[in-house]
Amino acid sequence: MEDHEKIDKARERIIEAIAQNIHLYGLVPSAGRQFGTMFFQNEPLTLDDMTEKLGMSKTSMSTSVRALSELKLVERAWKKGVRKDLYKVTDDWHQSFIDLFSIKWQRSVTLHSAAIKKSLAEYEELLQNPTLSDELREVVEIDISKLKYMKDYYNWLERLIDAFEDQRIFDLVPKFERDSKN
Known part of the structure; x- marks a missing residue:
């Protein structure tokens, strides 16, 4: 050849x-x-x-x-x-990835955070209703717990996006680390 x-x-x-x-x-x-x-x-x-x-x-x-x-x-x-x-x-593939990751995930965080905030407000309003049955109150409280978990996740994801955007991610995962095999 x-x-x-x-x-x-x-x-x-x-x-x-x-x-x-x-x-x-x-x-x-x-x-x-x-x-x-x-x-x-x-x-x-x-x-x-x-x-x-x-x-x-x-x-x-x-x-x-x-x-x-x-x-x-x-x-x-x-x-x-x-x-x-x-x-x-x-020339900078790292920045291209950061831009892509940040744009796509920030959109997701914004969408989910708005939905979570609105649903939490509605659930809190439901809990104020004195005629809400115990059965439904339990459902609402479980849902609130799940939504708070989601909220924590999206807060973490937002911090991760920030770490990418301000390039602190490279403190944890350096751009270049030579593999001993190469």
């Missing part, structure tokens, strides 16, 4: 692994192949370049690059003399 073929095979293995796992970012495998292909380029690419390399339609490339950009995995680049839009893989 020629050296070029070995390089192509090694790259293709990584590109396929990215394609298989890109669903974690809510994207389809073709976007993963596009991202993987862009990763191995030393120059930013136009949509035409990507279309040629991947054999996919320009529309598909455009849709994927927009999705990759929204997740901050890909960014626009500039090159003197090039009038078409150029794109490259974002």
